[in-house]
Amino acid sequence: MLLVAMNLVSLPASAATGADGNAMQAALKEIGTDLKEATDCEKDLLGYDNFKKDKSDGVTICLNNIPKDEPDAY
Numbered sequence: 001m002l003l004v005a006m007n008l009v010s011l012p013a014s015a016a017t018g019a020d021g022n023a024m025q026a027a028l029k030e031i032g033t034d035l036k037e038a039t040d041c042e043k044d045l046l047g048y049d050n051f052k053k054d055k056s057d058g059v060t061i062c063l064n065n066i067p068k069d070e071p072d073a074y
Contacts, residue, residue, distance in 0.1 A: 025061070028059055032057065033057050033058060033059055034050070034056065034057065034058035034059075035058065035059055035060075035061065036050070036058060036059070036060045036061070037060070037061050037063050038060050038061070038062050038063065038064070039062075039063050039064045040064060041060075041062030041064055041065055043065065044065060045062050045065055046061070046062050046065055046066065047059060047060055047061045047062050048060050048062075
């Protein structure tokens with residue numbers, strides 16, 4: 001299951017926008033990955049993995065770096 005999540009997270013940034021982004025989020029939630037949203041990420045960072053062995057499996061999505069008016073820019 002973790003390999004599936006890792007493969008989804010490593011998609012090109014352009015695939016993680018709009019409908020594709022929603023599908024990726026749904027797939028991650030379906031396999032038990034905890035999703036968090038952040039609005040204070042470093043410039044150009046779209047997201048990161050929060051995996052801690054034997055403790056948690058999560059992904060943070062950086063909303064502040066995805067332009068609301070042009071989400072496909074990435």
